[in-house]
Each structure stands twice: as structure tokens, then as C-alpha cells.
Amino acid sequence: MKKRDQLEGLQVLLADTYREIISTMDLDDPNAAVLNGARQFLKDNNVISLTEESSPLGKLADVLPFNDPPEVQEAVRQSK
Numbered sequence: 702m703k704k705r706d707q708l709e710g711l712q713v714l715l716a717d718t719y720r721e722i723i724s725t726m727d728l729d730d731p732n733a734a735v736l737n738g739a740r741q742f743l744k745d746n747n748v749i750s751l752t753e754e755s756s757p758l759g760k761l762a763d764v765l766p767f768n769d770p771p772e773v774q775e776a777v778r779q780s781k
Contacts, residue, residue: 715742749773 719739726732752758769777 712746749776 719735719742722732722735723739726735750758754760754763768774
């Protein structure tokens with residue numbers, strides 16, 4: 702098995718593991734370490750989400766005290 706295939710397999714396993722843990726997590730007492738790990742995993746893999754302003758993610762983004770990086774601003778501009 703090539704190294705690239707091994708790395709892709711590991712990435713899929715990690716993503717599936719985070720998804721499974723988070724989907725079964727007690728939302729009244731979420732595990733901050735798991736959520737932060739998943740957030741960092743997405744960030745490290747350049748995963749971004751474009752949201753509508755009225756969606757829950759859009760509402761959250763509206764109250765955060767920072768601006769999107771230029772590449773995200775451009776993606777949002779192009780999606781309109």
C-alpha cells in the first residue's frame with residue numbers, strides 16, 4: 702500500500718471517529734477536547750463551510766469578533 706493511500710485511510714478513519722463520538726456525545730455535557738480536536742482537524746484540512754446568514758452557523762458567525770480570511774470572503778462573494 703502506498704504511503705498516500707495509508708494517509709488517506711487514516712484521515713477517513715479519524716473523520717469517522719470524530720463524527721461517531723460527536724454524534725453520540727451528551728450535548729448537556731459536551732467534551733470540549735473532542736470538539737476542539739474535530740475543529741482543528743477540519744481547519745488543518747482547509748474545510749470551510751459557507752452558510753446562509755439566517756442559519757444557526759450564520760448567526761454564530763455574526764457575533765464572532767473577527768473577519769473571515771480573504772479566501773473565505775471571496776468564496777462567499779462568488780456564491781452570491
